[in-house]
Amino acid sequence: MKHMLRIALLEAVRVAGLPGAIAARAKAQQPLPERPRILLIRPDHLGDMVMTTPVLDALRAYVPTAQITMMVGPWAADIVARHPAIDHLRTCAFPGFRRTAQSALEPYTLLRQIAHELREEHYDLAINLRNDFWWGAALMYLAGIPRRVGYALAPAEPFLTHALPFRPHRHSTFYNLELTSAGLEALGLPALEQPFAPEHYPLVFTPTTDEQCWLQTQLEQAGIDEKTEVLVIHPGTGGAVKLWRNAAWTRSANALLNRYPTARLVLTGSPAEHEMLEAIAQGIEPRPLLLSQMTIGQLAALLKRASLVLGVDNGPLHLAVAQGTPTVRLFGPTDPAIFGPWGPANRHIVITSQEKCPSCPCIPCGRLDFRPDELDEHPCVKRIPEQAIEEAACTLLNTFCRQ
Known part of the structure; x- marks a missing residue:
């Protein structure tokens, strides 16, 4: 019944947007304005938003006169709010990404409301930067935007003017860049230069001077001077199935501090x-030192100061990559080919439970929404041994911090 309702509602959206789509088709044939208006849509949370940042510099470099607007969830706005390539930032509590319940009709009510607002802003191009986000594709369609770029995945494909074939098991940042390149071609401009690699399109997030001064105060109060190597562990994440064992973090931290007695450890997390x-x-x-009351910028300042960051698959580990800091991260249900570090391979080590846990053949399953009573049946991350983490950490510390 729910599936049939969605089909009916999406057909209603298609029919309602037909007049605007016809007008948009005519607009696409007109000469491009001197300052084309570009809309980027990305509904995700911290980590995925960090992996979107390379497209902003690329767009600004290829279309320096463009007016670039980015629509993001309020939960991730801080990642891109300070980026110099963005002219306007819009926040939207996207359906399906709020961690609260919603009615079956609410996504469509919000869709109509936001589309009406966007229609008045006369965009020339919109890019749906999440590959499976049908709501974003429908939004671009209802807003009458003449060039609408996304992946050819149901049920989004009918709402797009430029639908790219989706190739699985590519990195999330690769997808962002591929869509952006297609957007440039839709405008009649050259595509992005290949290859899509971290050295050409790095992650970007720069802490401010004030954020770095805040960090210095915190470290000084903890007796950590500027010559001390700082190790950071960020053990938390949005999905409980991705968590490691608390006792394992404790044992690994002690092993590293015994091996590097002049280093200091900082544990980070949310309140x-x-x-x-x-x-x-x-x-x-x-x-x-425990820090659980930080802004994103303050956390970035700490990660930039660190010699090494350890954690599971989470947003702060991507933020660490953006600071150029080596990382060790644990993966289980999520695919490191898609969500692993977008940075120099020799500076980041991924330890997957598939390598260390042959009794978990289902990984990476991609599922994160396990009920608490199901978690014991999915111990893929928890079974990663401490020795693997300690060896990886020592490898990076010896290579980059103990010359």
């Missing part, structure tokens, strides 16, 4: 994760 940080910190000597 909701403070209890987990305390549990990990209890057995670590010397006691680590």
